[in-house]
Amino acid sequence: MAETSTTRLILRKYRAIIIAVTIFAICDIGVMGTNFYSSFQIAESAVSINLSGRQRMLSQRTTKALLLLQDDIGRGAGVVNGDIASLNELRFVVPLFNETLRGFRDGATVRGGDLRPVFLVQVETPASEDFVRETYEIWEPYLEKLRPLFLRTDGTVKIDYVENEKVNYANSFNEAELAAAVTYARENNLKILNLMNDLTTDLETVADQRAVRLRIIQLVGLTIALFNVIYTLFKSISDLVRGDRELTKARKETTEILSTVKEGLFLIDREHKLGSQFSESLSTVLRRNVEPEMPFLPILKSMVPQAVYDNTRDYIELLFGDRVKESLVADLNPLNEVEVEDNLGVKRYLNFNFNRVLEGGAISHLLVTVQDVTERVSLERQLDEAKDRSRKEVEVLLNLLQKEPEMLHQFFNTTKGVLEQINERLRNDDSTQEGRMHLLAFIMRAIHGIKGEAAALGAEMFESYAHGFEQELSVMRDRGEVRGEDFVRITVLLDGFYERLTSLSGIITRSAAKAKDHTPSAVSVEEQTELSFKENIEPLIRRIAADSGRDVSVVFDIADIGSLPKRIVRELNSIAIQLVRNAVKHGIETPQEREAHGKPRQGLIQIACHASDATADQYEFFVRDDGCGISVARIREKLVSSGQMTEEQAKRLSAKELIMKIFEPGFSTASEADRDAGRGVGMDVISEKVLKINGRLVLDSKVGEFTEFRVLFEA
Amino acid sequence: MAADVTALSDIDEREIQVFVEAVSRYFSQITGQKAEIRAAFLTNNERALPVFEFTGMIKISGDYYGAIYFSTDRFLLSRLLQIMNEPRHGEEHLLDAVGEIANTLAGNARQHFGEMMEVSVPLTMDGKESKNLKGLRDRPYVIMVRWKQYEASVIIDIKRKK
Amino acid sequence: MKLLIVDDSSIIRSRIARILSDSRLPAIQIVGMARTGTEAVALFQQHTPDLVTMDLTMPEMDGVESTEAMITLKPDSNILIISALSDKATAIKALKKGAKGFLYKPFNDEQLIHALLEIME
Numbered sequence: 001m002a003e004t005s006t007t008r009l010i011l012r013k014y015r016a017i018i019i020a021v022t023i024f025a026i027c028d029i030g031v032m033g034t035n036f037y038s039s040f041q042i043a044e045s046a047v048s049i050n051l052s053g054r055q056r057m058l059s060q061r062t063t064k065a066l067l068l069l070q071d072d073i074g075r076g077a078g079v080v081n082g083d084i085a086s087l088n089e090l091r092f093v094v095p096l097f098n099e100t101l102r103g104f105r106d107g108a109t110v111r112g113g114d115l116r117p118v119f120l121v122q123v124e125t126p127a128s129e130d131f132v133r134e135t136y137e138i139w140e141p142y143l144e145k146l147r148p149l150f151l152r153t154d155g156t157v158k159i160d161y162v163e164n165e166k167v168n169y170a171n172s173f174n175e176a177e178l179a180a181a182v183t184y185a186r187e188n189n190l191k192i193l194n195l196m197n198d199l200t201t202d203l204e205t206v207a208d209q210r211a212v213r214l215r216i217i218q219l220v221g222l223t224i225a226l227f228n229v230i231y232t233l234f235k236s237i238s239d240l241v242r243g244d245r246e247l248t249k250a251r252k253e254t255t256e257i258l259s260t261v262k263e264g265l266f267l268i269d270r271e272h273k274l275g276s277q278f279s280e281s282l283s284t285v286l287r288r289n290v291e292p293e294m295p296f297l298p299i300l301k302s303m304v305p306q307a308v309y310d311n312t313r314d315y316i317e318l319l320f321g322d323r324v325k326e327s328l329v330a331d332l333n334p335l336n337e338v339e340v341e342d343n344l345g346v347k348r349y350l351n352f353n354f355n356r357v358l359e360g361g362a363i364s365h366l367l368v369t370v371q372d373v374t375e376r377v378s379l380e381r382q383l384d385e386a387k388d389r390s391r392k393e394v395e396v397l398l399n400l401l402q403k404e405p406e407m408l409h410q411f412f413n414t415t416k417g418v419l420e421q422i423n424e425r426l427r428n429d430d431s432t433q434e435g436r437m438h439l440l441a442f443i444m445r446a447i448h449g450i451k452g453e454a455a456a457l458g459a460e461m462f463e464s465y466a467h468g469f470e471q472e473l474s475v476m477r478d479r480g481e482v483r484g485e486d487f488v489r490i491t492v493l494l495d496g497f498y499e500r501l502t503s504l505s506g507i508i509t510r511s512a513a514k515a516k517d518h519t520p521s522a523v524s525v526e527e528q529t530e531l532s533f534k535e536n537i538e539p540l541i542r543r544i545a546a547d548s549g550r551d552v553s554v555v556f557d558i559a560d561i562g563s564l565p566k567r568i569v570r571e572l573n574s575i576a577i578q579l580v581r582n583a584v585k586h587g588i589e590t591p592q593e594r595e596a597h598g599k600p601r602q603g604l605i606q607i608a609c610h611a612s613d614a615t616a617d618q619y620e621f622f623v624r625d626d627g628c629g630i631s632v633a634r635i636r637e638k639l640v641s642s643g644q645m646t647e648e649q650a651k652r653l654s655a656k657e658l659i660m661k662i663f664e665p666g667f668s669t670a671s672e673a674d675r676d677a678g679r680g681v682g683m684d685v686i687s688e689k690v691l692k693i694n695g696r697l698v699l700d701s702k703v704g705e706f707t708e709f710r711v712l713f714e715a
Numbered sequence: 716m717a718a719d720v721t722a723l724s725d726i727d728e729r730e731i732q733v734f735v736e737a738v739s740r741y742f743s744q745i746t747g748q749k750a751e752i753r754a755a756f757l758t759n760n761e762r763a764l765p766v767f768e769f770t771g772m773i774k775i776s777g778d779y780y781g782a783i784y785f786s787t788d789r790f791l792l793s794r795l796l797q798i799m800n801e802p803r804h805g806e807e808h809l810l811d812a813v814g815e816i817a818n819t820l821a822g823n824a825r826q827h828f829g830e831m832m833e834v835s836v837p838l839t840m841d842g843k844e845s846k847n848l849k850g851l852r853d854r855p856y857v858i859m860v861r862w863k864q865y866e867a868s869v870i871i872d873i874k875r876k877k
Numbered sequence: 878m879k880l881l882i883v884d885d886s887s888i889i890r891s892r893i894a895r896i897l898s899d900s901r902l903p904a905i906q907i908v909g910m911a912r913t914g915t916e917a918v919a920l921f922q923q924h925t926p927d928l929v930t931m932d933l934t935m936p937e938m939d940g941v942e943s944t945e946a947m948i949t950l951k952p953d954s955n956i957l958i959i960s961a962l963s964d965k966a967t968a969i970k971a972l973k974k975g976a977k978g979f980l981y982k983p984f985n986d987e988q989l990i991h992a993l994l995e996i997m998e
Contacts, residue, residue, distance in 0.1 A: 328980065492726070
């Protein structure tokens with residue numbers, strides 16, 4: 001199929017030239033044919049002219065011979081014998097004239113000028129025919145009168161000459177017969193002469209016309225041929241020039257494409273050798289020098305593991321074979337997003353694509369495109385990881401939702417409320433630098449609170465987001481200035497938080513139906529509150545302890561918490577989260593430190609909630625750890641080292657004033673900020689929450705022994 | 716950890732900055748004084764968009780879709796016209812001025828986002844027309860901008876095609 | 878067109894059959910389903926199908942060997958490898974033995990139909 005189409009293409013491309021050449025051939029053959037025919041005719045004409053000229057001469061010779069014969073006989077020879085020259089002359093010229101005349105009339109082979117047989121064509125023009133006919137009218141009676149001269153001994157009369165015939169003439173004519181012939185000759189000789197003259201003239205005219213015609217035909221044919229040659233020449237030259245130009249243009253375009261494309265582009269042939277042209281980026285993409293006609297496989301071999309190399313070699317072979325379907329094996333391309341390593345050990349991902357190139361229906365080459373897809377692949381992997389992570393996070397949340405739907409709802413509502421508060425504050429920003437710093441502190445507290453609660457729930461997804469948020473906020477705070485752009489960043493982060501909440505709400509909604517079917521458990525609401533409080537705090541402590549290398553046990557004494565209003569429990573929950581966080585991070589020492597100080601390796605955290613005065617609805621809630629206690633010296637040191645105060649200023653502060661500092665935003669004694677403590681927000685959050693329930697916070701601590709935070713409040 | 720923070724947000728602050736900077740640049744080119752971000756917050760889409768009396772809007776389609784608004788009051792626009800030596804401060808001239816700023820936004824967006832965004836010609840609205848504008852996002856971004864003592868807002872309400 | 882389905886998973890076998898019956902490709906008629914390579918080759922000899930969908934990992938005789946056996950019996954067989962294999966080398970091996978194309982599991986209806994039509998061309 002491809003072959004016929006190629007032929008068709010060639011035919012179309014060269015049609016003009018093919019036509020021109022055909023015309024030239026036809027002209028040539030035409031002119032040659034006419035030439036041949038005409039020259040043949042001209043030869044015939046020459047014979048005719050020649051012979052009609054001879055007729056004139058023959059008629060004269062006949063008359064002359066007759067007269068001579070009469071004279072010879074009259075002189076007394078009397079009887080005639082065959083040796084009389086005039087008689088012989090007559091017997092030669094008369095048949096010759098007769099056969100020639102017949103030739104003119106009918107067309108016949110006659111004796112030519114040299115007496116050899118020649119074909120004399122019948123005269124063609126009406127004038128000539130007339131001359132011949134008229135001549136006959138005279139000649140026939142003439143010949144009749146000459147017949148006695150041709151009487152043979154056998155009694156027959158034959159005028160016509162037959163070659164090699166032995167003729168015996170009777171020679172028996174008499175004078176009267178001769179005289180009659182002479183008389184006739186005298187009377188008609190001139191007429192015959194004239195007629196033959198006319199015939200000659202006419203024949204000559206015809207010959208002239210033919211010659212002219214031939215010349216014209218030759219001229220026309222040659223002219224056509226000449227034009228044809230000029231056209232062909234012009235056409236093919238212009239085609240060549242145009243073709244060259246197009247080729248140059250195409251080559252230039254190819255070169256341009258090859259020099260601009262970002263992908264590596266090249267052809268490989270059946271011997272796996274590169275083509276003569278390839279894109280300039282090829283060397284860059286492959287990170288190695290590439291030369292035309294270079295074998296492809298060794299290049300590959302240096303880049304990929306042996307197995308991939310083997311597969312690729314097979315794959316290329318399959319593509320060069322015509323059995324497999326190209327589109328159905330693309331998935332098997334071993335060089336799809338293949339990891340390569342260059343000399344420096346830098347890993348990248350390349351994508352090679354192979355496409356068959358057909359030439360005349362057969363696979364001649366493979367077009368190979370190479371792209372560096374490192375960025376895309378690593379992004380995809382990151383995305384996959386992120387997806388995987390968020391899938392796990394969702395699993396955690398779903399799990400939580402099943403076990404603690406109430407908690408999750410609460411978290412959702414609290415967080416949403418906090419975000420709304422933040423946004424409201426942003427909306428009402430008074431744009432003084434001082435106001436902004438306050439706003440920032442507020443946001444940090446709020447986010448820190450969310451982080452703690454998320455951590456308590458094990459909602460990693462929210463915890464880490466809040467942590468990242470917090471980190472960015474702390475950068476702004478430490479800069480000591482909040483810029484306009486910072487607010488854009490904060491809103492973006494806020495929006496992201498909302499997005500997370502939206503997806504959480506999606507999860508909650510989807511599970512709502514299940515929650516409805518939830519059969520009420522045998523435990524009371526009070527017991528449930530107590531239980532969920534424990535379940536909330538305990539894992540958090542365990543996780544933080546594990547993360548920070550502490551060994552901690554926890555004791556709860558919170559039976560009374562069940563009778564408290566939900567609003568208060570929520571706040572206590574938040575307070576407890578921050579307090580245990582601080583207790584583990586800042587209170588409990590590492591097991592080694594504890595041992596060194598003669599304490600049990602395992603630290604203890606006590607969490608309790610009691611009615612201190614049941615009648616007056618007075619309650620106390622405390623978190624106590626047997627850790628290192630709050631060290632005034634350390635607070636002072638920290639204030640100085642963080643540049644918040646000079647050593648002088650710090651020295652002037654009383655112990656109480658120093659301790660109060662830990663409740664100010666941005667204060668932390670932990671040396672490194674991680675997500676569990678150290679950002680100096682925790683205490684800040686606690687005092688805010690305590691205020692919310694109209695409570696009082698009492699701190700009791702002894703260096704090296706314990707720290708106790710006590711919240712006194714009225715239910 | 717920090718990279719994680721924006722993983723769920725479909726809009727990047729860089730995109731927001733492009734529009735805010737376009738406005739800022741406009742003011743510094745025309746008046747020699749920059750406009751600054753005063754505040755930024757999210758608006759709730761249950762309410763109408765918080766716009767001033769005069770609003771210019773450009774519609775976005777392509778990889779992102781939605782709209783960007785520039786909104787301000789007559790005082791700012793009058794002052795701007797005054798600086799530009801435009802003596803006429805009628806309603807239509809104020810609308811023209813706000814449209815002109817929106818046009819700058821459009822130009823910058825085209826330049827910055829190229830093929831990712833198709834940007835419409837600006838549409839201008841007075842207070843009546845913009846009263847009940849609704850956002851597309853759940854929480855459109857409102858960036859409050861201050862130029863001298865005047866206030867304006869850039870509202871970014873675009874979503875990335877999923 | 879006679880089709881032989883070769884796969885050790887009954888789910889995949891019936892899925893291919895269902896896709897084909899849903900697609901109303903009139904030209905394709907299922908002449909057999911095989912669970913193992915040995916079974917496949919036996920059915921192949923019995924029916925000489927025009928088209929075979931071939932799993933790679935199967936008990937008794939794997940897809941590569943089955944492909945080879947079928948090509949020996951009928952060199953111009955149209956065999957489409959359908960496999961979840963992440964090991965490209967095995968699939969390439971089957972193609973070297975004479976299979977004409979490859980389709981990844983999982984596939985959707987359209988991909989299967991497209992692959993079959995392509996291979997019959």
